[in-house]
Amino acid sequence: MRNYRYALLPLALAAACAHADDSLSLTDALTNGKVTIDSRLRMENVSDDAITKDANALTWRNRVGYKTAPWFGFTLFAELEDVRALDESYNSTANGRTQYPTVADPEGSEWDQAGIAWEPTPGSQLVVGRQRINLDNQRFFGSVGWRQNDQTFDAAAFTQTLGKNTTARYYYLQDAHRVFGHANPNPLLAEYDIGGHLVNVAHVFGPATLTGYTYFVENEDLPLTSNRIIGARLAGTHALNEPWKLLYTAEYAQQANWRDGAHAIDADYVLFEIGAARGAYAGKFSQERLGGDGHYAFQTPFATLHAFNGWADKFSVIPVNGLIDNAVLVNGPAGKLQWAASYHQYSADHGGADYGTEWDASLSYAFKQRFTALAKIASYDADSFARDTDKFWLSLEYKY
Numbered sequence: 186m187r188n189y190r191y192a193l194l195p196l197a198l199a200a201a202c203a204h205a206d207d208s209l210s211l212t213d214a215l216t217n218g219k220v221t222i223d224s225r226l227r228m229e230n231v232s233d234d235a236i237t238k239d240a241n242a243l244t245w246r247n248r249v250g251y252k253t254a255p256w257f258g259f260t261l262f263a264e265l266e267d268v269r270a271l272d273e274s275y276n277s278t279a280n281g282r283t284q285y286p287t288v289a290d291p292e293g294s295e296w297d298q299a300g301i302a303w304e305p306t307p308g309s310q311l312v313v314g315r316q317r318i319n320l321d322n323q324r325f326f327g328s329v330g331w332r333q334n335d336q337t338f339d340a341a342a343f344t345q346t347l348g349k350n351t352t353a354r355y356y357y358l359q360d361a362h363r364v365f366g367h368a369n370p371n372p373l374l375a376e377y378d379i380g381g382h383l384v385n386v387a388h389v390f391g392p393a394t395l396t397g398y399t400y401f402v403e404n405e406d407l408p409l410t411s412n413r414i415i416g417a418r419l420a421g422t423h424a425l426n427e428p429w430k431l432l433y434t435a436e437y438a439q440q441a442n443w444r445d446g447a448h449a450i451d452a453d454y455v456l457f458e459i460g461a462a463r464g465a466y467a468g469k470f471s472q473e474r475l476g477g478d479g480h481y482a483f484q485t486p487f488a489t490l491h492a493f494n495g496w497a498d499k500f501s502v503i504p505v506n507g508l509i510d511n512a513v514l515v516n517g518p519a520g521k522l523q524w525a526a527s528y529h530q531y532s533a534d535h536g537g538a539d540y541g542t543e544w545d546a547s548l549s550y551a552f553k554q555r556f557t558a559l560a561k562i563a564s565y566d567a568d569s570f571a572r573d574t575d576k577f578w579l580s581l582e583y584k585y
Contacts, residue, residue, distance in 0.1 A: 214256035220585070221250040221264070225333065227580035231275070231286040234572035242288040243272035246333035248297060258305055262314075264298040268333045268366075279369045286574075290333040293366040297335055308346030315339050318356060319489075320385050321418060324456075325400055325438075327489030332364040336487070350390060356383040358402065361487060378405040393421025402487070403444045410486070411446035414438050416454065425461070432469055434458040440483050452476040452483035452507070466517035477507025477535045495529045495543040496563035499571045507534025523549045531570070540570035557582045 224247045231240040250264030270292050276282050279291035300314015317328040318338050329336040339359040346352050358381030365374035381402040388395050401413040416438025423431040435457055442450040453476040460469025473493070475483040482503040485493075494500040494510050509532045516525035525547045531540035547561040561578040565571070 211256055214254045214259075215261075218251055218253040218260075221248070221252070222585040223248040223250075223582070225580060225582040227290075227333070227578060228272075229275070229288050229290070230577045231288060232575045233286040234567075234574070236284070236286050238274075238285050240275035240286040240288050241272055242270065242275040242277075242290060244288075244290045244333050245269045245271060246290075250298065255304070258303050260302045262298060262300060262302065263296065265294070266297040266334065267294040268292055278365050278371070278374055289364055291366040291369060293334070293368045295334070295362070295367045297337055310342075310344045312342040312344075313340075315362070316342065318342070318383075320354070320383070320398070321387075321396055323489035323492060324436075325398075325414060325485050326383065326487050327492075329364050329489045329491065331489070331491040334364050334366055336364050336489075337362045351386065351388045354383070354385045356381070358383065373406055377407070379403060380405065391421070392423065393419060395419050398438075401443055408445035409447040410450075410484070411442065411444045412440050412450050412484075413443040414440050414454075418456075422462070428463055430462050432458070432460040432462055432467065438483075447481070449481040452478070452481060454483050460514075466515075468513070468515040471510070471512045471514060473508075473510045473512075474534055475503045475508045477503065477505055477533070479506055479535050481505060482507040482534070494531070495527075495565060496545045496561065497543055497565035497574045497576055498563075499541070499543075499565050499574060500531070504533065504540075504570060506536050506538065508532075508540070509534050521550060521552075523551075538570075539568040541565055541567040555584050557584075 226245050229240070229242045246266065246268045248264055248266045250262065252262040253260050268290060270277070273280060273282065274285060275288040276285045277291035278287060278289055296315060298315050298317065300312060300316055302310060302312045304310045315337050317335060318326045318340065319328055320326045327336070338361055341357045343355045344352065358379055361377040361379050363374060363376055367375050369375040379402055381400070383400045385396065385398045396418045399413065399415050403411045416436065418434070418436040420434040423433070425431055436455070438454040440450060440452050440454065442448055455474040458469050458471045460467060477483070482505050484503055490501045491498060494508065500508055510529055512527055512529045514527040527545045529543040531542065532538060533540065543563065543565045545563045547559065549557060549559045551557045559578065559580045563576045565574040567573050
């Protein structure tokens with residue numbers, strides 16, 4: 186671990202204290218903060234033709250957090266998380282039950298977040314400590330909120346608003362704390378020792394947002410995977426005849442080796458989406474291409490992977506021949522319920538092999554202001570990649 190971790194913290198403290206006003210009560214700031222509670226009970230069933238037994242996981246995740254009131258622009262924050270398995274008939278990656286399919290929700294307790302935030306002027310913020318990082322649609326960096334244990338980073342994050350419509354973000358990364366838990370017996374599943382520099386600049390013009398980004402990450406535990414990503418994204422809407430509107434997204438990124446990364450790391454990412462919305466109903470066609478050449482394919486290990494390429498999670502690691510995901514996605518309300526459905530056709534970017542197809546659907550219901558119930562299903566039909574897999578979830582979540 187680098188001994189200059191959080192070197193920015195004492196600098197920020199010193200700058201703020203130089204302008205401190207003794208009349209402000211630190212005690213009031215510490216005691217008049219905000220408590221957050223998040224409790225989620227979830228059942229997950231997995232049937233994978235590659236494994237004889239089905240997985241049945243019943244897990245209960247609880248989080249308690251606290252954020253102080255501001256004191257001369259400073260706030261402290263912390264969040265403790267605990268995951269318990271009520272039915273452990275699954276491979277959590279940490280419990281040794283490899284006769285079952287994987288459900289990546291191991292038991293354990295850990296600090297999800299802990300740090301300090303400083304806002305020296307309106308539109309400026311420095312956050313130092315363990316924190317969630319969610320950039321754009323979380324394709325490259327996200328907190329993986331679907332899993333019971335979030336992915337978090339030890340990082341220094343600086344955000345600056347430039348005028349009314351532009352926001353610039355910079356992150357210096359240290360450790361990546363993965364969803365598999367800090368106590369995982371496999372140290373590479375528990376966390377990565379990384380050094381990273383992330384720059385993301387977004388400009389809003391009308392109903393569209395244009396974002397440019399550069400992400401440089403050195404992985405000291407897996408040095409051959411060290412890489413940099415440079416790209417741009419345009420997403421927005423366009424008014425049609427009332428009440429219709431056009432939805433669109435276009436994105437391109439290029440990935441190459443960095444530092445000790447393997448020379449084979451050289452791949453492109455392309456996303457194109459077009460759709461329409463009418464009130465609360467929406468539908469779109471999406472084509473996502475993660476390039477591959479038979480030796481290496483575009484990888485996004487720090488993404489919220491469950492949100493991409495189907496909920497069956499067959500493409501968390503992209504095959505070396507790459508991936509083309511052609512998908513149709515629809516969503517909307519049904520009374521007090523919210524529903525979503527999608528269909529995916531998967532094929533290789535290099536060679537054109539048909540990987541398989543997938544149907545996904547979900548139904549959710551929010552009630553009593555703080556509760557959400559969810560039923561969700563994913564069905565992957567394999568052709569030339571992996572094996573047929575079906576997944577089913579039921580969950581109940583409370584947030585305060």
